[in-house]
Amino acid sequence: xxxxxxxxxxxxxxxxxxxxxxxxxxxxxxxxxxxxxxxxxxxxxxxxxxxxxxxxxxxxxxxxxxxxxxxxxxxxxxxxxxxxxxxxxxxxxxxxxxxxxxxxxxxxxxxxxxxxxxxxxxxxxxxxxxxxxxxxxxxxxxxxxxxxxxxxxxxxxxxxxxxxxxxxxxxxxxxxxxxxxxxxxxxxxxxxxxxxxxxxxxxxxxxxxxxxxxxxxxxxxxxxxxxxxxxxxxxxxxxxxxxxxxxxxxxxxxxxxxxxxxxxxxxxxxxxxxxxxxxxxxxxxxxxxxxxxxxxxxxxxxxxxxxx
Ligand code: BTN
Numbered sequence: 567x568x569x570x571x572x573x574x575x576x577x578x579x580x581x582x583x584x585x586x587x588x589x590x591x592x593x594x595x596x597x598x599x600x601x602x603x604x605x606x607x608x609x610x611x612x613x614x615x616x617x618x619x620x621x622x623x624x625x626x627x628x629x630x631x632x633x634x635x636x637x638x639x640x641x642x643x644x645x646x647x648x649x650x651x652x653x654x655x656x657x658x659x660x661x662x663x664x665x666x667x668x669x670x671x672x673x674x675x676x677x678x679x680x681x682x683x684x685x686x687x688x689x690x691x692x693x694x695x696x697x698x699x700x701x702x703x704x705x706x707x708x709x710x711x712x713x714x715x716x717x718x719x720x721x722x723x724x725x726x727x728x729x730x731x732x733x734x735x736x737x738x739x740x741x742x743x744x745x746x747x748x749x750x751x752x753x754x755x756x757x758x759x760x761x762x763x764x765x766x767x768x769x770x771x772x773x774x775x776x777x778x779x780x781x782x783x784x785x786x787x788x789x790x791x792x793x794x795x796x797x798x799x800x801x802x803x804x805x806x807x808x809x810x811x812x813x814x815x816x817x818x819x820x821x822x823x824x825x826x827x828x829x830x831x832x833x834x835x836x837x838x839x840x841x842x843x844x845x846x847x848x849x850x851x852x853x854x855x856x857x858x859x860x861x862x863x864x865x866x867x868x869x870x871x872x873x874x
Contacts, residue, residue: 567599567600567604567605567606567607568605568606568607569605570584570585570602570605570606572605573606581602584602584606585601585602588606594612594614594636594662595612595614595662595679595680596608596610596611596612597609597610597611597612612680613680613787613788613789614634614662614680614789615634615660615662615683615788615789615792616634617632617633617634619789620632620660620789620792620793620796623793623796623797624793624796624797624800627656627796627797627800628655628656628800628803628804629656629658629687629796629799629800630654630656631653631654631656631657631658632658632660633648633657633658633659633660634660634661634662635659635660635661635662636661636662636663637661637662637663637664637665637679638661638663638664638665639664639665639666640664640666640667640668640757641659641660641661641664641684641685641686641757642668642686642741642743642755642757643666643668644659644686645657645659645686645687645688645755645757646743646745646755648688649688649745649752649753649755650745650753653688654688654690655688655689655690655753656687656688656689657687657688658685658686658687658796659685659686659687659688660683660684660685660792661677661684662679662680662684663677663678663679663680663684664677664684665677667684667759668741668757669739669741669759670728670739670741670869671837671869675739675741675759676767676768676771676775677759678764680763680788681761681762681763681764681765681777682759682760682761682762682763682764682777682788683758683759683760683762683788683791683792683795684757684759685757685758685759685760685792685795685796686755686756686757686758687755687756687796687799688753688754688755689701689753689754689755689756689803690751690752690753690754691751691754691803691806691807692750692751692807693751694749694750694751695744695746695748695749695750695751696851697813697851698742698744698746698751698754699727699851699852699853700806700813700816700817700851700852701742701754701756701803701806702727702728702740702742702756702852703726703727703728703816703817703820703848703852704802704803704805704806704816705728705740705742705756705758705799705802706724706727706728706729706730706740706820707724707798707802707816707819707820707823708795708798708799708801708802709722709730709738709740709758709760709795709798710722710724710730710823711794711798711801712791712794712795712797712798713730713778713791715794715798716786716787716790716791716794717778717782717786719782720732720778720781720782722737722738722823723823723824723825723826724820724823724824724826725824725826725870726820726824726826726827726848726854726870727852727854727869728740728741728742729869731776732776732778732781733776733781734872735773735774735775735776735781736761736774736775736776737760737761737775737776737777737778737781738758738759738760738761739758739759740756740757740758740759741756741757741759742754742755742756742757743755743757756799758795760778760791760795761775761776761777761778762777762778762779762786762788762791763777763778763779763785763786763788764777764779764780765777765779765780778791802816813850816852817848817850817852820848820852821847821848826845826870826872827845827847827848827854828845828846828847829844829845829846830844830845830872831843831844831872831873832844832845832856832870832871832872832873833870833871833873834856834865834868834869834870835868835869835870835871836865836867836868837867837868841858842858842859842873843856843857843858843863844856844857845870846862849864853865853866854870
């Protein structure tokens, strides 16, 4: 234990100010035992995604600016607003907690405090809007590689277009949003949500959602995972922008790492309704080919559910 008086003297502040700061630190998850009469003891520092901790890992990547929020509506909203105001490509927005986390369609993304990664990045690719699906598929591959880099025993399954699953349950979703002219993208925001250390889910989510912690039985360092994620996103993005053959490589790797893109009976859920089909791989723009009772069809949006 360190007495409040000693801390107050060293910081040249009053004891009541020390108490106020201790409470503030507790509110952001720092575990401090004690009170003014006994003194204080630091017990655990939370795994916060602080820019000063992350930036050293990101040297040489496009991700040079990181903004961090303890509590925010949605990192995608903040990133879209910042992009509209002109922030540079590679700006990263991270939150410990989202109060209005958004998923694809009208879905919510549950974003409990400091247990997941809620990350949005601004990109300004010189691509037409029709190419953005490929970039979005590449983001899924980036998450896959990041997971493997941190723990090679975990082998996720990619679900077209943008989910990552373990043992059939979702632990990561990606929401890619853009502002574009017909032939030119002005900016895109790739928003990635990863369930890292959640130990429980609501009754509605329990049967479909999991976290890395639940799947592996161990606590994951969010800072390590987030650094690995941004580094592999940087690799995929550069390859796509610079490398000839990148698009073919993305389509090939996505299909290799997905159990669902070939020969699976699925239910396609679109805004207009749902129907059954068998998957037949991705076309060269990244859309999903399926065969229905009425013949072949290409799925442009919506989501798929496997039928056992
Ligand atoms: C989905 O699977 O439906 C996509 C989920 C995307 C969630 C992430 S969390 C960070 C970013 N901010 C949001 O509001 N959504 C994305």
